[in-house]
Amino acid sequence: MSTLLNSPHFAITLTLLAYLAGHGLYRITGKPSFLQPVVSGIALVGATLLVLDLDYGTYMEGASIIHFMLGTVTVALGLPLYQNLGLIRRHLLPLMVTLAVSGVVAAGSATGLLWLTGSDHATLMSMATKSITTPMAISVTESIGGYPPLATGFVMVTGILVAACGGPVLRITGVTHPAAKGCAMGMIGHGVGTTRAFEMGSETGAFSALSIGLMGLYTAIGLGLLMP
């Protein structure tokens, strides 16, 4: 029995079933942002490992083919970036200036606050990628010496906070321009924020969608140069 539970078959099947269950749960509950399929998917796999007392390393080895495909998905992100090229070129200057500042403030404010309360290098590096889309955050965290699982958690919480509180914050602080709303939702809240941005309007959604790739690339290059 334990051979079976430690086999790649179990790891891969568990991952697929957890993902499908997460999706189903998200749909039947009316798609609340805190029930992102990935959140419940991760929770289901984590709970299974704890309940059956299985080793995470063994599970990860078994599921390594799925983890490998994360790199493939990251490459595929080139497609939405290409599809938004027209919009990026029309708003090039404001987008680039906002991106330049936003990336520094997003990574800097989070790591700065964490550093002030006393933290170790690996946790700081896992926090630095909190505003970029998960597949990119995992690659970047791996290469700068953070913990990918921690980075994944931080990215998800950030996205959920932006999706849940972004609308009210924009209203209270008087932000009405669709491009500004979209950039804030996408540059800070990545894909999770973008889902919510599309509900605010198609122009807001488009700006949010193009912000994901820009912020990911900018943060990856910046951290790669700062933390060789």
Place this chain on the structure above:
Amino acid sequence: MKGSVVTGLAIILLFQLAGLALEQIPGMPLPGPISGMVLFFLYLVITGGGYEPEREAARHLLSHMALFYIPAGAGIVTLGALLMEQALGITLALTLGTLIAFVTTAHLMQWLSR
């Protein structure tokens, strides 16, 4: 699986492999998959959108993106002690840090788009 999806997947994997090759260059700031994304993006720009097989494969992969980060994310089960130890800092960074970055981004973009 349709033949075209396999072709598309093979093309995307070639870009992933090329990204990995670039990663071997000393001083390369980008992780392999992200270099692969940049190369794929440049390919789409140069060819005016590429061809349907790779676009279809990319759309399939992206529509199930969340599946692929479950293995890495589940590692959170090994980090409980660390989360407890640094609970205050982590909470501050995620809430206050996100609020600061969000408001800055929104207002800067609104000011620049006047």
